[in-house]
Amino acid sequence: MKEYLLQLADNALILGHRLGEWCGHAPEMELDIALTNIALDLTGQARSLYQRVAELDGLGKTEDDYAYLRDAWEFRNTLLVEQPNGDFAHTIVRQFIFDSYHYYMCQALTQSKDEWLAGFAVKSLKEITYHLRFSSEWMMRLGDGTPISHEKTQAAIEDIWTFSGELTTLNEVEKVMASQGIGADLEKIKPAIAGKMAEVLAAANLTAPTGTWMQSGGKDGKHSEHLGFILAEMQFLQRAYPGQEW
Amino acid sequence: MKNTWPLWEVFIRSKSGLSHKHVGSLHAADAEMALENARDLYTRRNEGISIWVVESKHITASDPDDSDPLFDPAKDKIYRHPTFYNVPDEVTHM
Numbered sequence: 001m002k003e004y005l006l007q008l009a010d011n012a013l014i015l016g017h018r019l020g021e022w023c024g025h026a027p028e029m030e031l032d033i034a035l036t037n038i039a040l041d042l043t044g045q046a047r048s049l050y051q052r053v054a055e056l057d058g059l060g061k062t063e064d065d066y067a068y069l070r071d072a073w074e075f076r077n078t079l080l081v082e083q084p085n086g087d088f089a090h091t092i093v094r095q096f097i098f099d100s101y102h103y104y105m106c107q108a109l110t111q112s113k114d115e116w117l118a119g120f121a122v123k124s125l126k127e128i129t130y131h132l133r134f135s136s137e138w139m140m141r142l143g144d145g146t147p148i149s150h151e152k153t154q155a156a157i158e159d160i161w162t163f164s165g166e167l168t169t170l171n172e173v174e175k176v177m178a179s180q181g182i183g184a185d186l187e188k189i190k191p192a193i194a195g196k197m198a199e200v201l202a203a204a205n206l207t208a209p210t211g212t213w214m215q216s217g218g219k220d221g222k223h224s225e226h227l228g229f230i231l232a233e234m235q236f237l238q239r240a241y242p243g244q245e246w
Numbered sequence: 247m248k249n250t251w252p253l254w255e256v257f258i259r260s261k262s263g264l265s266h267k268h269v270g271s272l273h274a275a276d277a278e279m280a281l282e283n284a285r286d287l288y289t290r291r292n293e294g295i296s297i298w299v300v301e302s303k304h305i306t307a308s309d310p311d312d313s314d315p316l317f318d319p320a321k322d323k324i325y326r327h328p329t330f331y332n333v334p335d336e337v338t339h340m
Contacts, residue, residue, distance in 0.1 A: 028251070030272055030283040037286050134282060141275070 001114075002053050003076065003173045004183055006066065007219055009049035010077035013067060015098060016042035017230055018085055027088055034134065035091070041127040048120055068238035072227045079218040080163035082227045089142055089152040093160050096135040096200065101167040103132045104192045108184035117182065136200045143204025154206055165214025168193060173219070253302040254280040256287075258294035266298050274299075 019039035026032035050063035080098060085091045106128050109121035142153040168186045170178065177183025201208055217223070237244055251273040257266035269288050274280035280299040289297065308316060320326070 028273060030274065030287060033290075034283065034286040037290065130285075137278060137282065141279070 001177070001182065002056050004177045005049050005053050005056075005117075007076040007173065009046045009053065009066070010075045011081050011098075011102075012042040012049070013046035014075070014077045014227070014230060015081035015095075016040070016046060017234055018081065018083075019091075019095075021085055022091065031088075038095070038131050038134070041131065045120075045124050045127070052116060052120070064238065068235045072223050072231055073221040075218075075223065075227060075231075076221060077218055077223075077227075078163070078166045079215050079224055080160070080167060082218070082224060082230060083160060083163060084226060086156065086159070087152060089149070089156040090160065092135055092138045092142060093153060093156040095131070096139050097160065097164045097197070098167070099128065099132040099135045100193050100196045100200075102128050104189040104196070105184045105186070108189055112183070113181040132196075139200050139206070140204040143201070143206040150205065153204070157201075157206060158209055161209045161212045162215050165212075166216040166218060169214070169216060171219045251275045251279075254284075254299045255302050255305060256280075256284045257298040257300070258284075258288055259296035259298075260294050262295065266296065269293070271302060277301075 016039045019035045019042070022035045023032060023039075026035055046067070047063050050066040053066060054061045054063060080094060083090075083094055086094075103125070106121050106125045110118055110125060112118040112121065139153070142149040144150070168190045170186050174183055174186060178185040178187075197208070252275075253271055254274050255271050256269050258269045259266045272280065272283045272287055274283050277299060280301075281297060284297045284299055288294070
């Protein structure tokens with residue numbers, strides 16, 4: 001159970017951190033706020049999940065212990081969310097792929113047999129519904145916009161697609177959780193996710209690559225080099241000044 | 247100077263029964279984006295339950311130089327305010 005919650009939490013925390021990197025750098029002031037709003041939603045979700053894990057652990061840990069004091073191999077996020085922001089198109093494509101998964105996954109979790117997790121999912125689904133709307137709209141705007149925006153977005157899809165498969169491929173933890181009716185059965189929701197992505201890509205005049213070899217490993221702690229750099233920045237303060245508060 | 251998105255005015259209804267109130271402006275390429283940007287910029291702290299966006303160019307404003315002929319004549323007509331009536335005690339909710 002704790003492993004499963006950490007997977008969910010780490011996805012939210014790392015993607016939230018990546019979106020936070022846009023703060024002060026987004027193409028428009030309005031987008032600066034939009035992206036960091038989503039970042040805050042995700043960070044909030046991560047906090048709830050870490051707090052729950054701490055409760056289940058019963059070792060007197062806090063949410064900070066999980067965010068700041070674990071090393072890269074202990075993180076259970078998917079490879080997709082740790083990928084660099086790239087240009088705005090890369091960020092939107094990464095976000096759209098994640099939101100499509102996140103939405104249907106979270107929807108399934110609202111039916112979880114675990115009461116806490118179901119409650120958490122109901123609350124989060126409202127936020128995620130907006131995230132998916134935001135990233136879908138931007139996929140269409142960029143894909144069906146100018147020749148340059150189309151080209152950049154299509155290129156971003158080609159770059160990132162290899163990380164899309166891991167989201168919907170069950171690892172051992174997820175299989176166990178799904179079989180107990182606690183976790184989301186990704187096999188079941190796969191068609192809905194693929195359908196949503198196909199619908200938006202078609203409307204955006206974009207094409208998904210076929211036959212892409214899918215990367216995996218993040219869910220089991222095998223990460224790309226990017227995660228180390230994220231953690232170096234995120235964890236610096238707690239590592240340098242343990243127990244520091246503000 | 248790069249091409250910028252058009253300006254939009256944002257109106258928020260804070261709760262049912264109240265009217266939409268102008269809260270500010272923003273840039274957006276289209277109406278849908280304006281609505282999303284308004285949501286992100288102006289309802290982050292629980293400010294509203296409904297949003298209107300209007301492209302600024304569609305708003306016609308009075309000219310400040312016209313304020314004398316437009317507004318001054320109303321200043322000395324206090325009899326237009328309903329303050330000279332005695333409201334009977336039986337009338338409630340006034």
